[in-house]
Amino acid sequence: MGKNGSFSRLTDENKKTLRSRAFNFRWATLESGVIPLTAADPDITVPSPIIEGIQEYLKEPYLSYGPAEGLPDFCQGVADFYNRHKNSDVKPEEVFAINSAASGMFLVAQAVIEPGDEVIIADPVDFLLERSVLAVGGVIKRFDRRPNTSFLEAIKEQYSTKTKMLSLCNPHNPTGEIFDRHTLEAILKWAKEKDIYIASDEIWSDIVYNGATVHSVRSFDKSLTEKVFTVYGYSKSFGLAGLRIGALIAPNPEWRETMVKRSYAADTAYGVATLSQIGAIAAMQDASWSAFQDILQHYQQNRDWITQFVDSMHTLSAIPPKATYLYWINIEQTGHSADFIVEHLRNKHALAVIPGNPTFFGPRAEGHIRLSFATTTDVLEEGLKRLRKGLESL
Ligand SMILES: Cc1ncc(COP(=O)(O)O)c(C=O)c1O
CATH class of the missing domain: 3.40.640.10 (Type I PLP-dependent aspartate aminotransferase-like (Major domain))
Structure with a gap:
């Protein structure tokens, strides 16, 4: 992984950077302290062969x-x-x-x-x-x-x-x-x-x-x-x-x-x-593909972890995703709408997730929330802790 981060932990420096760069429902758009498991781009750093490829190109100063x-x-x-x-x-x-x-x-x-x-x-x-x-x-x-x-x-x-x-x-x-x-x-x-x-x-x-x-x-x-x-x-x-x-x-x-x-x-x-x-x-290129395989392995662990989490919560159910780093979770057993759950988690438990509402996904999305798990282990761990607490406090 890139020199600025690891799969296990977002450093304070990483978080500071994400707060100034990651928009679209993520770190830069939320109050400080809120964990975004929201929009679909990763907290994981860009594979270094990509950065090196861009740096190499810039050695010749023509941008025609x-x-x-x-x-x-x-x-x-x-x-x-x-x-x-x-x-x-x-x-x-x-x-x-x-x-x-x-x-x-x-x-x-x-x-x-x-x-x-x-x-x-x-x-x-x-x-x-x-x-x-x-x-x-x-x-x-x-x-x-x-x-x-x-x-x-x-x-x-x-x-x-x-x-x-x-x-x-x-x-x-x-x-x-x-x-x-x-x-x-x-x-x-x-x-x-x-x-x-x-x-x-x-x-x-x-x-x-x-x-x-x-x-x-x-x-x-x-x-x-x-x-x-x-x-x-x-x-x-x-x-x-x-x-x-x-x-x-x-x-x-x-x-x-x-x-x-x-x-x-x-x-x-x-x-x-x-x-x-x-x-x-x-x-x-192959070097980036190989770096991506490591990222994928990390996502697989995150996915399996959320599967265990969902299984442990009687108000949640889900079919584990075969692909993507998105987890589509049925919350109907909570007795609340997706919009209510999302507001509750955000305002009372400092956790942002995406509601399954018609605006984002269509009418058949109701009764679900979507979690993005393209993040580090520590952020996901804290996010799931907040999710558990948030749902148990309903
Ligand atoms: C199905 C699908 N297509 C496209 C996009 C956006 O991709 P891009 O950043 O290349 O526009 C997303 C992002 O969530 C997506 O889920």
Whole structure:
């Protein structure tokens, strides 16, 4: 791990830095003393090969314009990374450097959705999938993605002649579930038959437990992915949220060109900082992957620890996530709403977690809270202590 931290403990210096740098519901946005197990980027320091890659680049003091579609090494890097780690067949000419996975989902919606078109998304799912569609006048249709439901049937029920796209989050934020290969293939075949687009957000696809496999949409036969866009990002596995960097993998080079034009990257009005691309290139190399494996092992321990914790609390229940560093916990047995529990924990027990409410995730999120466990052992230990006390004091 980087010289500034360890997996076991956040030093006072680390905390001071996070309080000034970690926004988006985290340290810098909360009253001092509140522990954030909230938004989804890590307290773990960035793997040192990434920092070294950026430092090396800066030895030559030129920061010139890059190409509209992204640096050739970035596009090649994404293709190699996907083909090596996600059993895929991606060509560099299909890759577009984007300023985040979030912007990738917005770009796809912008390019394929006309006002009034329907888009099928999960319920619950991260708000990004809904917002990207609403931003361009699309209409949301939600399928039940609570655990133990038949996703394919639920998706089919939402289809109408107005359906233009299906947006997937795989692995799934917030439930931590993964589509099995058989289901994903059936979804791809069905979407092809209906001639609709798919946007697949795979930002969580590196963070998997117990050796589980995430099947990228790009690991299927090319004939099934002619209208399939894949989005990948570096904020989760590598802690690079502040660099605003992601990758959009288009179905073919022509679609990549369309996206470059639609984003105004070709006019230089959009584009990813070359320095961010350099960070991502370093992240996709083997040294960073190997550092990430250590981080993953730590997340696995955190996940297993929360599983034990949840089992010990009679008011909580959960299905352990197969992927992501998010724990989706059912709190219905407390007899209170998620918003009430979150307020109570924050105001009385100095613990911040995310409520499962419709604004963040959709109507079927009610009755849950979401914990991020991308933190050090000491912070998680204190967070779980506060959670226990908070729930026992209700
Ligand atoms: C499914 C999903 N996509 C995208 C993002 C945001 O990624 P980025 O920082 O690359 O925009 C998140 C963050 O929580 C997420 O959960």
